[in-house]
Amino acid sequence: MSEMTKIEKNLAGIKRRWLVMSGKGGVGKSTVTAQLAVRLAAKGWKVGVLDADLHGPSQSGIFGMRGQQHTAVGDRIQPFTHGSNVKVVTMQGLLNTPDEALIWRGPLKIGLIQQLLGDTDWGNLDVLLMDSPPGTGDEPLTLVQDVPQCEGIVVTTPQEVSLADVRKSLNFAAAVKLPLRGLIENMSGFICPDCGHCHYPFGQGGGEKLAAEKNIPFLGALPLDPLVMLGGDQGLPDQAGSPACEEAWEQVIAKLMQE
Numbered sequence: 402m403s404e405m406t407k408i409e410k411n412l413a414g415i416k417r418r419w420l421v422m423s424g425k426g427g428v429g430k431s432t433v434t435a436q437l438a439v440r441l442a443a444k445g446w447k448v449g450v451l452d453a454d455l456h457g458p459s460q461s462g463i464f465g466m467r468g469q470q471h472t473a474v475g476d477r478i479q480p481f482t483h484g485s486n487v488k489v490v491t492m493q494g495l496l497n498t499p500d501e502a503l504i505w506r507g508p509l510k511i512g513l514i515q516q517l518l519g520d521t522d523w524g525n526l527d528v529l530l531m532d533s534p535p536g537t538g539d540e541p542l543t544l545v546q547d548v549p550q551c552e553g554i555v556v557t558t559p560q561e562v563s564l565a566d567v568r569k570s571l572n573f574a575a576a577v578k579l580p581l582r583g584l585i586e587n588m589s590g591f592i593c594p595d596c597g598h599c600h601y602p603f604g605q606g607g608g609e610k611l612a613a614e615k616n617i618p619f620l621g622a623l624p625l626d627p628l629v630m631l632g633g634d635q636g637l638p639d640q641a642g643s644p645a646c647e648e649a650w651e652q653v654i655a656k657l658m659q660e
Contacts, residue, residue, distance in 0.1 A: 407519040409549055414525035415449065418548045419582060423556045424566035424573075426535035429587040430556045431459035432629065434532040435638045437554075440654050442486035443639075446527035449480065451517060452491035453544060454534040455510055456503055461493035465636020468499050477522040483638070490521050507539040514543045535566075537573040545577050553581045554620070554657075558588045559607035571615050583618030584608055585653060590624040592643045599624055599645060621653040 412418065421434045431454065438448045452460040461467050464483050471494035472479045480488035492503065492513070505513075523529065531548070533541045545551055553574050557567040567584075574581055586608025590599040605622075612619035624646050632640025641647060 404515050404519065405547060408515065408547055411519050411521070411523065412529070412548065415523060415529045416526065417528040418531070418551045419528055420531045420533055420541065420544050420548075420551055420553045420579070421556060422533045422541055422553055422570055423535055424537065424568070424570035425557065425563045428535075428556050428558045428563055428567075430454075430535070431463060431532050432633055433554075433556050433585060433587055433623070434530050435460060435463045435633065436629065436650065437654075437657070438487050438489075438530055439483070439638045440650055441528060441658070442484060444654065444658065446486065446658075447525065448487050449523050449526045449529040450487065450489045450491075451521075451529060451531045452489070452493070453514055453517075453531050453540050455492045455505070455513065455540065457534065458491045458493040460489055460491045460532060461499075462636065463633045463638050464489050466491075467493065467636070470494050470496075474522070476520060478517065478520050479522055488523065488526070490517055510539050511543045514540060515547060518544075518547060537569060541573070542577070545579050551579060553579045555581060555584045555617075556587050557584065557608045557611065559586055559601075559604040561604075561607065564607050564611050567611065568615075571611075571617070581617050582657060583620040584612040585620045586622040588625040589622035589649075592624050592626045592628075592645055594627050597643065618656070620656050621649055623649050623653065 438450050442448050452458045466481045480490045557563050590601045609619045626642040626646040629642045
């Protein structure tokens, strides 16, 4: 059986496959992925999270699984579980120690991603969220080429220095014929924990303008919320945010749940 056939067979029980991507690092892709996972799960969806950022895996920390290791049943990798509706697989769960550095070139990374796709016991899911490292290199290209019916969710922050790199992601998607679910503007304002007002240290509206420019759906603008940050640091991704943050996320989730 070819690797592609094996992956396709293993993912057959997964209805949707969404690649969370960005040309720019530091825009909050991992936090957005985790928040998508727990919020879709709260709506009753069964969600898988594949942490494909092999050199900087963050999902084990966000989900409170740092230091834990994946087990196997036969040749099937067993995901971590969060609540009853979220499964998580991450390179961090395959390392001997949490701070071990992965020093691999492209072919080894491609092989590992294919193994995580093809050998993980995903079961039946409503969606698989794939948290990709920044850029347009081996990891996102492997996921796009090897995951049938893959769709992209692009994450940016409002300022032009981020948008310039995110445009490369949009051109990447066009070049590899990756359909896009839409674009999220993250860190769109800062919710002050003292006064509750939203301030805009990174500017405002750049993501929405880019989405309009490229004629792709704009999924919404998410504020930078200290409560969400604290939840991620403490391994509590279900931590509720401020009212403004919760309202913004509800709008994003509602758009993504539309068929």
